[in-house]
Amino acid sequence: MAIEPGSIRNVCLIGHRGSGKTALGEAMLGLASGRQGPAVGNVLDYAEEEVERGMTLGMSVAHLEWKGRQINLLDTPGDGGFIADAFVAQRVADCAVLVVHAQDPIQVVTERVWRRGEKEDIPHIVIVNHLDRERTDFGEVVEQLRDRFGQAVVPLNLPIGKEGDLKGVYGLLSGIAFVDGQQTNEVPDGMEEEVEIARIQMLETIAESDDTLLEKYLEGEELTTQEMFEGIRKGIADGLIIPVLAASVEKMIGVDRVLDVIAGSAPSP
Numbered sequence: 001m002a003i004e005p006g007s008i009r010n011v012c013l014i015g016h017r018g019s020g021k022t023a024l025g026e027a028m029l030g031l032a033s034g035r036q037g038p039a040v041g042n043v044l045d046y047a048e049e050e051v052e053r054g055m056t057l058g059m060s061v062a063h064l065e066w067k068g069r070q071i072n073l074l075d076t077p078g079d080g081g082f083i084a085d086a087f088v089a090q091r092v093a094d095c096a097v098l099v100v101h102a103q104d105p106i107q108v109v110t111e112r113v114w115r116r117g118e119k120e121d122i123p124h125i126v127i128v129n130h131l132d133r134e135r136t137d138f139g140e141v142v143e144q145l146r147d148r149f150g151q152a153v154v155p156l157n158l159p160i161g162k163e164g165d166l167k168g169v170y171g172l173l174s175g176i177a178f179v180d181g182q183q184t185n186e187v188p189d190g191m192e193e194e195v196e197i198a199r200i201q202m203l204e205t206i207a208e209s210d211d212t213l214l215e216k217y218l219e220g221e222e223l224t225t226q227e228m229f230e231g232i233r234k235g236i237a238d239g240l241i242i243p244v245l246a247a248s249v250e251k252m253i254g255v256d257r258v259l260d261v262i263a264g265s266a267p268s269p
Contacts, residue, residue: 003070005268005269006268007068007069007070007268008069008070008072008268008269009069009070009071009072009094009095009262009263009266009267009268010072010074010092010093010094010095010269011071011072011073011074011093011094011095011096011097011125011262011266012073012074012075012076012086012089012090012092012093012095012096012097013025013073013074013075013076013097013099014076014078014086014089014090014096014097014098014099014113014117015078015098015099015100015109015110015113016078016100016101016107016108016109016110017077017078017079017109018078018101019078019099019100019101019107019110019129019130020099020101020129020130020249020250021075021076021078021099022075023038023129023249023250024097024099024127024129024247024249024255024258025062025073025075026038027249027252027255028064028066028071028073028255028258028259029062029064029073031066031252031255031256031259032064032065032066032071032259033064036181036252037252058077058082058085059074059075059076059077059085059086059088059089060074060075061073061074061075062075066259066260066262066263067259067260067263067264068263069262069263071259071262071263074089074092074093076089078109079109080108080109080112083109083112083113086109086113086116087113087116090113090116090117090120090122091120093122094122094123094266094267094268094269095122095123095124095125095236095262095266095267096113096117096122096123096124096125097124097125097126097127097258097262098110098113098114098117098124098125098126098127099126099127099129100126100127100128100129100141100145101129101130102128102129102130102131102133102136102137102138102141103130103133103135103136105128105141105144105145106144106145106148111148114148114149121239123236123237123238123239123266123267124239124242125236125242125243125245125258125261125262125266126145126153126242126243126244126245127244127245127247127254127258128141128142128244128245128246128247129247129248129249130248130249130250131159131162131163131166131246131247131248131253132163132164132166132248132250132251132253133163134163134164135163136162136163137162138155138158138159138162138246139194142155142244145242145244149242150242151205152205152235152239152240152241152242153242153244154201154202154205154241154242154243154244155172155198155201155202155243155244155245155246156171156172156173156202156232156243156244156245156261157169157170157171157172157245157246157254157257158170158172158191158194158195158198158246159246159253159254160177160179160188160191166248166251166253167179167180167253168180168253168254169245169246169247169253169254169257170187170188170191170195171257172195172198172199172202173202173225173228173229173232174225175187178254178256178257203217203223203228204217205235205241206223206228206231206232206235206241207223207231208240209231209234209235209238209240209241210231210234210235213227213231229264229265232265233264233265233267236265236266236267237267243261243265245257245258245261
């Protein structure tokens with residue numbers, strides 16, 4: 001049976017070497033196949049030299065299904081010597097997933113693929129990976145991203161815990177905390193102020209991306225969850241919203257949320 005174009009998500013994974021692009025792709029493939037960890041074997045970095053060197057040398061393609069969506073992943077090299085494949089992927093994909101390292105988010109290749117993405121006018125989703133490492137601060141990373149890439153950058157979730165104590169993520173739109181495979185509607189203890197500030201920032205960014213939503217927001221009316229989801233979807237497609245998601249691929253924290261955003265909010269062909 002033919003797949004409707006509206007159900008397809010063509011996304012490329014881009015970013016500096018070591019940010020965890022390929023690991024994220026393998027983790028998403030694993031989840032989609034019913035595993036609680038990465039896919040078995042080297043699905044993306046399958047070439048013998050890639051396995052030996054532990055790095056992506058050329059673009060690879062994989063497919064998965066998630067919540068009724070056909071997601072086509074284009075995994076690209078993060079080394080500057082092989083960056084041409086990343087440029088090709090940005091030309092053909094409908095959305096770029098930029099993976100940054102929480103300890104050093106704005107690196108040379110990060111800048112280069114971002115500039116290329118602007119040239120290709122491709123929407124972006126940003127994943128802050130390795131938040132379980134020492135000397136990482138999600139809030140500081142978001143500020144660096146906003147300083148470099150603009151005020152359209154806005155978190156859609158927040159990490160619960162920090163560094164080695166990272167436990168899960170809290171969804172600002174859903175109001176749900178995801179910890180160890182469990183869900184709760186309660187704001188984690190000690191995060192009340194952080195959640196309130198981030199939620200206001202998110203709401204303002206969503207409202208500013210659409211005149212109708214902005215008018216409603218300025219009049220003091222509360223945006224419905226459906227309006228916010230639709231605002232994010234449209235804002236991403238128009239380049240007016242660049243969502244940021246917290247993750248630790250190594251601990252499989254936040255990977256399912258990445259899939260949800262790609263399936264629900266990334267543009268289709």
